Amino acid sequence: MDIRVDxxxxxxxxxxxxxxPMxxxxxxxxxxxxxxxxxxxxxLSCHEICPAQALEHRGIYSAKRHYIDIKVCEMLRKVI
Structure with a gap:
């Protein structure tokens, strides 16, 4: 993972x-x-929350934010 900060x-x-989370x-x-x-x-949670858009993750492309579906979040809370 190549993470760059401007x-x-x-x-x-x-x-x-x-x-x-990591x-x-x-x-x-x-x-x-x-x-x-x-x-x-x-x-890419960090990328989305950055108000300055200063983060770049080379090699990863966001289709949708991973945590957008509340049902998925609820399921993960039960597992974790």
Whole structure:
């Protein structure tokens, strides 16, 4: 997984850090950094929540957000 952060665009809000279920990102010098890119499962949740559109995931293309169907979320909560 090749995750890139546009450091000029990133505003350091930390939304991607809070939203990522796999703890891929950390804030360093007020910029989000993908410190654990191998943990990324490709849900693109961070990409969608980023107000600056500063995140790029090479090799993954979003057809739909993975968590859009509430029934799927409910099912996952029962399993997890």
């Amino acid at each position: 450091t000029d665009a990133c505003v350091g809000c930390g939304l991607c850090i809070k939203d990522c 703890h891929v990102y950390e804030l360093q010098n007020n910029v989000s950094v993908p410190v654990r890119p191998n943990n990324c499962m490709g849900c």
